Amino acid sequence: MDVIKDLAYRDRREAARAHLVASGRAAVRPLIEELLDETSAVPYRDIQNLLATGIGPDACDEVLSALAGAEDEEARRRLSGTFTSFGSVERYREALSHPSAEVRNAAAVGIQFACSVAYGRAPRPGVDYARLIEALIPLLADPDPGTAQRAEWVLTMLGPGVEEPLRRVRADGPGKLRARALSVLAAVGGEEALSPKDRATVERLIRVTLLHDEAVPLDTCFTSWIAVPTGDQRSVGEVLGLFDARPATFALGQSVGAHDSHDGAEFGRVYVTPEVDGWTLVLGPWCDPADPERAEEVLHAVTELSRRHGRAQAYYFGEQGGGSAWLIAENGSVVRRFCASWKDDDAALRLGEPLPEERAACVEEGVTPVGDTEDGENDEEWLDLAPYLAPHLAARLGVSPFDLGPHTTVHGSGLVALTPYARAHGRPSTGAYAI
Incomplete structure (x- = not known):
């Protein structure tokens, strides 16, 4: 026609x-x-x-x-x-x-x-x-x-x-x-x-899988985590006020983290890794050192963890252009907090002086090291680089969740636990996760 x-x-x-x-x-x-x-x-x-x-x-x-x-x-x-x-x-x-x-x-x-x-x-x-x-x-x-x-x-x-x-x-x-x-x-x-x-079948499957569980990258696209140089999960959980911990494989931890990061930040639950290359990582939006609702509580928690374990860190990385943030504490004092997400209020979160690792990253990328210009931390080259640095700095300063894999030395088993936020706001809903 x-x-x-x-x-x-x-x-x-x-x-x-x-x-x-x-x-x-x-x-x-x-x-x-x-x-x-x-x-x-x-x-x-x-x-x-x-x-x-x-x-x-x-x-x-x-x-x-x-x-x-x-x-x-x-x-x-x-x-x-x-x-x-x-x-x-x-x-x-x-x-x-x-x-x-x-x-x-x-x-x-x-x-x-x-x-x-x-x-x-x-x-x-x-x-x-x-x-x-x-x-x-x-x-x-x-x-x-x-x-x-x-x-x-x-x-x-x-x-x-x-x-x-x-x-x-x-x-x-x-x-x-x-x-x-x-x-x-x-x-x-x-x-x-x-x-x-x-429910019993699922719990049994998790226990059996944990016998041969291998580390996997914990990449949730919008990834927030706390890192502590210890294998003492109980101590980390005590400082953070975690409760109702249940065994979890790496795959389950990654799946829960991805769910909680994508469907609106779920602050009521975290995944706690076993000891990985000498560190324990706590994964979930509740750990974000730059979230407006969480920043000050994370600052306090990381400071207390560093008081007990010598050092502690918190990071955020948005893989889809969401920027980076990092918080470093030693022996009960904040060494550095920095947020780079292209938002006007990033500067309000800044504490401490640039880390040697930040300056080294600038040199590696061929840009003027942070702090060396008149504008200091507002230098345009630095602010273009910083939003991508959280995984890099985490690896330099300890262990990055993005780098975990079969090569990682693992001791113990992981946990999914509830946070103090869940006590005040109710338990998070559960769903279908990988095991």
Whole structure:
């Protein structure tokens, strides 16, 4: 239909759209062909919108059929995007059992878009969520790994109604669904959603894994940590006021740290490493020496740790352009605190004189050492370099969590513990974490 080409021209677009909508089913196949033509001057998203919201249900079956037969990745991407735009929940539910993995995956995405109650969204009126959940659960064992993962994600977004059906799967099977059912339960309701038997199973798995646990990099994108040159976890925990400590592998500690750093800073929980190359690290947003809510308490805690153990440090590093901060204390006195995050109030946190390691980093990067210019710590070259230095300084001054690995000498086992913040503000919610 030549009128499809008119969609590329602003002065003809509305008339062309009206004509195509009026044509109904007759326009669907030509529109799909145009959608898949990568040389077309018509924006493919305009065609997606026309099929899904202009022609609507009359186009759905042909789009699904084309998706099932698509032979290249770009065609599948465009057709999947079109199919998930229809908003037809019943059609998506039926398509969950389609022979094509591409269709099953797209159907799950369509349910996610149309029915998710995550992030405070209200349930979609008129939708039988229980029926949707029952249709999605078998996909947890889908032969296509991407579809199985998608089903797991979508189930976590459909609200607490998923818990009872998944507890039945955990209790009665089938066995091929049990592992992912456990992950969904943990993600939706945390530890409290698990049966006593499942909680015991998880705790046993952690204990067994700890027997051969190896250090891994503790990179959480927005990473905050305290470092103390001791293997005495109990002493560190006493000074920091930690409580309800439970055994945790490195992978679990990293997973908890990543969760607590990404979903809004969670101050109620930290991961305490075993002794790593002679140091104990405490990981979590609660340790951030530059956070406006935490800075002074972290200053006090690190000072007290240094009084007991000779030295103590705290750092923050935002890997995605979030800047750096470091706090160094020795024998009960602050030696240095510095924040470099491109914020106007960074200067208010500065204490002490530049460290030799800071100046050495400048020399290595070929910039004027901090403190050597008239502007001192406000020198532009230094302020461009400093936001990236926290991991480097941590390694120079002790141990960096980013450098941990199989080469790290480890003594003891790690812990996840609650902080004093949890006493005042309630225990943090739990979720699905790696072990």
